[in-house]
Every structure is written in structure tokens, then in C-alpha cells.
Amino acid sequence: MLKxxxxxxxxxxxxxxxxxxxxxxxxxxxxxxxxxxxGKSTTINxxxxxxxxxxxxxxxxxxxxxxxxxxxRVASGISRTFQNIRLFKDLxxxxxxxxxxxxxxxxxxxxxxxxxxxSKLQKEKxxxxxxxxxxxxxxxxLAGNLSFGEQRRLELARAIASKPKLILLDEPAAGMxxxxxxDLRQRILDLKKLGLTVLLVEHVMELVMNVVDRIxxxxxxxxxxEGSPENIQNNKDVQKAYLGGA
Amino acid sequence: xxxxxxxxxxxxxxxxxxxxAYLLLLTGQLSMAQVGFFAIGAYASGILTVIYGxxxxxxxxxxxxxxxxxxxxxxxxxxxxxxxxxxxxTIAFSEIVRLYFFNLRWLVExxxxxxxxxxxxxxxxxxxxxxxxxxxxxxxSFIWIVxxxxxxxxxxxxRVKAGSVLRAVGxxxxxxxxxxxxxxxxxxxxxxxxGFIAGIAGGLYAHSTTYVDxxxxxxxxxxxxxxxxxxxxxxxxxxxxxxxxxxxxILIEGLRFLGDYRNxxxxxxxxxxxxxxxxxxxxxPIFNWSKLFKRRDL
Numbered sequence: 001m002l003k004x005x006x007x008x009x010x011x012x013x014x015x016x017x018x019x020x021x022x023x024x025x026x027x028x029x030x031x032x033x034x035x036x037x038x039g040k041s042t043t044i045n046x047x048x049x050x051x052x053x054x055x056x057x058x059x060x061x062x063x064x065x066x067x068x069x070x071x072x073r074v075a076s077g078i079s080r081t082f083q084n085i086r087l088f089k090d091l092x093x094x095x096x097x098x099x100x101x102x103x104x105x106x107x108x109x110x111x112x113x114x115x116x117x118x119s120k121l122q123k124e125k126x127x128x129x130x131x132x133x134x135x136x137x138x139x140x141x142l143a144g145n146l147s148f149g150e151q152r153r154l155e156l157a158r159a160i161a162s163k164p165k166l167i168l169l170d171e172p173a174a175g176m177x178x179x180x181x182x183d184l185r186q187r188i189l190d191l192k193k194l195g196l197t198v199l200l201v202e203h204v205m206e207l208v209m210n211v212v213d214r215i216x217x218x219x220x221x222x223x224x225x226e227g228s229p230e231n232i233q234n235n236k237d238v239q240k241a242y243l244g245g246a
Numbered sequence: 247x248x249x250x251x252x253x254x255x256x257x258x259x260x261x262x263x264x265x266x267a268y269l270l271l272l273t274g275q276l277s278m279a280q281v282g283f284f285a286i287g288a289y290a291s292g293i294l295t296v297i298y299g300x301x302x303x304x305x306x307x308x309x310x311x312x313x314x315x316x317x318x319x320x321x322x323x324x325x326x327x328x329x330x331x332x333x334x335x336t337i338a339f340s341e342i343v344r345l346y347f348f349n350l351r352w353l354v355e356x357x358x359x360x361x362x363x364x365x366x367x368x369x370x371x372x373x374x375x376x377x378x379x380x381x382x383x384x385x386x387s388f389i390w391i392v393x394x395x396x397x398x399x400x401x402x403x404x405r406v407k408a409g410s411v412l413r414a415v416g417x418x419x420x421x422x423x424x425x426x427x428x429x430x431x432x433x434x435x436x437x438x439x440x441g442f443i444a445g446i447a448g449g450l451y452a453h454s455t456t457y458v459d460x461x462x463x464x465x466x467x468x469x470x471x472x473x474x475x476x477x478x479x480x481x482x483x484x485x486x487x488x489x490x491x492x493x494x495x496i497l498i499e500g501l502r503f504l505g506d507y508r509n510x511x512x513x514x515x516x517x518x519x520x521x522x523x524x525x526x527x528x529x530x531p532i533f534n535w536s537k538l539f540k541r542r543d544l
Contacts, residue, residue: 071427074425074426088414088417088421090417091413095410099410099411114407115406116406161425162426
């Protein structure tokens with residue numbers, strides 16, 4: 001469903017992403033790994049449209065999204081979480097979800113009702129999403145008052161609220177202990193059960209190796225390997241890239 | 247009595263100006279253009295009642311729409327700049343507006359007298375209220391009905407999705423975009439709405455003072471407009487109202503007996519408030535009764 005074809009991005013002469021191509025199929029969990037500075041986050045940002053690609057193109061479900069602004073990419077079914085948690089901290093937990101909640105396409109009530117209408121109808125849906133994310137009891141709290149783990153879960157819940165088909169997770173396990181990582185693994189598998197496609201950028205191998213169907217390895221902005229977790233663990237190039245061997 | 251009516255009127259205009267800046271601050275835009283929109287509203291509605299003899303309500307509405315149209319235009323370039331750059335660009339806008347009115351001469355003879363904007367001489371004889379038999383108490387009531395309507399509208403905004411979206415954009419633009427929010431629509435709408443409120447305030451100001459000139463619309467006033475919501479806090483609209491009463495009612499009027507020392511105390515009090523209550527006056531315990539107005543749903 002996600003097709004990335006020969007994309008590239010330069011930052012002042014540095015090739016952050018260089019001629020990168022890979023696909024993610026529907027319902028698949030794909031891991032994107034690589035040493036620090038290998039272009040993983042840049043790839044996520046290119047897919048979301050934080051900055052435009054210099055060349056190449058990105059398509060979702062055969063629709064070319066390379067030149068769409070970020071919010072339109074969300075509408076076409078992509079959502080994400082951030083490496084450093086970016087919640088609306090002065091809004092309450094439910095409002096964080098409310099902001100991202102997309103209007104049902106079958107509900108032709110118009111934008112006036114959407115933006116200025118009563119919140120009662122939408123609160124049911126918000127509650128459902130929060131319960132699914134294990135935050136049912138934090139409905140009214142300020143997002144900034146949540147614990148670190150809860151903030152990560154809320155960010156994931158907000159990403160689900162925009163009804164994505166593809167969800168990009170940018171280092172969701174950063175700073176988590178192993179219990180929290182186990183919980184996160186279960187949550188990612190739950191996303192798969194819902195029929196979502198997941199692209200996971202992660203350093204925590206304990207998570208990556210136990211959840212993904214396939215791995216893409218980057219180094220210096222180029223793809224150096226692609227395959228199942230077992231194949232990647234035994235790949236000489238990957239070992240070299242991580243261990244810095246000659 | 248006249249004196250107190252004067253203070254009440256003044257607090258009314260300043261509250262409206264502060265609320266117009268509050269709406270923009272919710273989206274993270276610090277705009278010094280509010281005084282420009284205020285001036286456009288003042289001159290436009292003044293010209294409508296004086297030269298065209300139009301009814302005050304219609305004139306205020308049209309003046310506010312003209313001001314919001316200019317705000318809409320300012321909104322687009324403002325999208326690309328933030329923080330200090332936006333402050334400077336909007337100061338430039340307000341100065342352009344001020345200098346335009348400084349040079350605007352549009353005199354028309356009515357009943358043997360020349361009326362209308364007269365350049366540096368200002369725009370005199372905006373006497374709709376006196377000519378139509380409005381008492382000072384009517385004028386004050388009218389101004390405060392408008393203030394209360396705007397306060398209510400902005401308070402209500404926080405109870406619908408649009409309010410949360412404005413605040414989301416103000417907190418984190420990237421996260422807001424990544425949640426599917428169109429930044430252009432949100433920021434330009436806030437600018438347009440802010441221009442509308444400032445435009446009404448300008449119209450009310452011109453008609454109740456009966457005289458405006460370019461000196462009424464300096465950057466000092468723009469500074470006050472953004473100072474109110476910042477000092478009052480962005481938690482809800484009442485912070486801005488408290489800040490206007492605090493500055494205009496207590497510091498400027500209440501401390502008049504101190505003479506020149508007033509200015510020293512003025513600065514000191516603002517520094518103290520910002521140090522102890524960086525999130526605004528609304529968080530001072532004596533204002534806790536504002537919890538009465540807090541969102542209580544669910």
C-alpha cells in the first residue's frame with residue numbers, strides 16, 4: 001500500500017536520504033532500522049510531508065502523495081507519532097483526541113456541525129479510542145499531567161483517531177522499560193489486528209525483532225538490506241554498519 | 247458620573263482589543279496589527295455615519311467587515327513568519343494604516359459645515375450618538391452589551407471543537423498538522439476573527455469619543471492589546487477582562503493620586519505578576535471564583 005520509489009533528500013549537501021525505495025504491503029508491520037543518523041526519521045518526515053522530497057515519489061494506495069501538504073496526507077490515510085512526544089499538553093486527554101478525530105465520510109453534516117457543533121456525539125467515539133489505548137480513566141486529565149508511558153499511549157491514540165490506513169511510529173519505545181516495551185508490542189499487534197499497516201522506526205531490537213514481519217535497514221541514507229528479522233540478524237553488511245567494522 | 251462612564255467605556259474598548267489579540271494568541275500568533283484593524287474600523291464606520299448618514303449598527307457591522315477583510319489579507323503572509331518576525335511585520339502594517347489615515351483627507355459639506363477625515367487635523371464631529379439623542383448611559387450600555395457578546399462568543403468557542411483546534415495549533419503546529427489540521431485555514435480564520443472584533447471596537451471608540459486622529463492608533467495601543475491576554479492568561483477569556491480592569495481601572499485610574507510615581511509602580515506590578523503568576527492573573531487565588539465558569543462537562 002505504501003510505495004516509496006527512489007526518493008532523496010539533501011540537507012545542504014548532506015544526502016540524508018539517498019535513492020531509497022521500498023514497499024510496505026497492506027496489513028504488514030515493517031521495521032525501519034539503522035544506526036544513528038542513517039536517515040530513518042528523515043524518511044518518516046518525507047512520508048508525512050514535513051518537508052518535500054527532492055526527487056522520487058511516494059504513493060499510498062496508488063495515489064501519489066509526494067506533493068500534498070501534511071494535513072492532506074493525514075486525510076489520505078497516513079498518521080504518525082513523534083520521536084519526542086508532541087502532545088497538546090494544555091488540552092485535556094479527550095481534547096487531544098477530539099482535535100485529530102476525522103469526520104465520518106458517511107456523515108454529511110457539514111463543517112459547521114463538525115467545528116461548532118456539540119461535543120456529545122463525538123465523546124462516545126473518543127471514549128472508545130481512549131479505552132482501546134488503556135487511557136479510559138484519564139479522560140478529563142490534562143495531557144501534560146500524564147506519566148511518560150501514558151503520554152506515549154495518548155500519542156498513539158491520537159494517531160489512531162484520524163482513521164489512518166498506515167501508521168508511522170517514530171521510536172515509540174525510546175525511554176521505556178522492558179515491561180512497557182512488552183505492553184507496546186501488544187498494542188502494535190492490536191493495530192495489526194484492526195487491519196492497520198505499520199511502519200516502525202526503532203532502536204530497541206527487543207521490540208523490532210519480536211513484532212515486525214519484515215525489516216528495512218538504512219545506513220547513510222541508503223538501503224543496505226531488507227528481509228525477515230532472522231535474515232537481517234545474520235546479514236554481514238548490517239553487522240558491519242552497526243558495529244562500525246571496516 | 248461622566249467620569250465613571252468614561253472609565254467604563256475605556257475598559258470596554260480595551261477589553262475588545264485585548265480579546266481580539268487573545269483569539270490570535272490562542273493560535274500562537276503575537277500580532278501587533280490589532281491597532282491597525284481598530285483604526286480601520288474606526289475610520290470606516292465613522293465615514294459611513296458621518297458622510298453617508300448610515301445607521302450606527304449597520305456602520306459598525308460594515309466597519310468590522312472591512313477590518314476583518316484586511317485582517318484576512320494580513321493572515322496569509324503572517325502564515326510564513328512567527329515570533330519576532332511576525333511582531334515586526336504586524337507593527338509595519340499598523341504603521342502603514344496609521345500613516346494612511348494621517349494623510350487621508352475626505353471632506354464633504356453637510357449643512358454648511360465640512361465634515362470627514364481631515365488629514366493630520368483628524369476626523370472630527372463623529373456625532374451620531376449626540377445627533378440621535380443617545381444619553382451617556384445608553385452609550386456605555388451599548389458598548390458593554392457588545393463586550394459581553396464577544397466575551398460570550400469566545401467563551402463558547404472553547405466548548406466546541408474549533409476552540410480545541412485553535413489551542414492545538416498554538417501549542418504545536420507540527421503535531422496539529424500531523425493530526426490533519428489545515429494550518430492555513432485555522433490561522434487565517436483566527437486573524438480574520440480578531441480583525442472583526444478589533445474593527446467593532448474601533449467603530450465604538452470613534453463614535454463615543456466623537457473624534458479620532460492618527461495619534462489614537464499608535465504602537466503603544468497595540469502593545470496594550472497583546473499585554474492584556476498575556477498578563478491575564480490564556481486559560482479563558484476572563485483573564486483578559488481581569489487584566490484590562492487591573493491595568494486600566496486600578497493601575498491607570500486608581501493610582502492617579504500617585505502622580506508620576508504611578509508609572510514606576512505600574513511597571514513594578516506587571517513584573518511582579520509575571521514573576522509570580524507566569525500563566526496570568528487568572529491563576530491568582532482571589533480569582534478562584536472564576537472556577538464557576540470552568541468547563542464542567544463530563
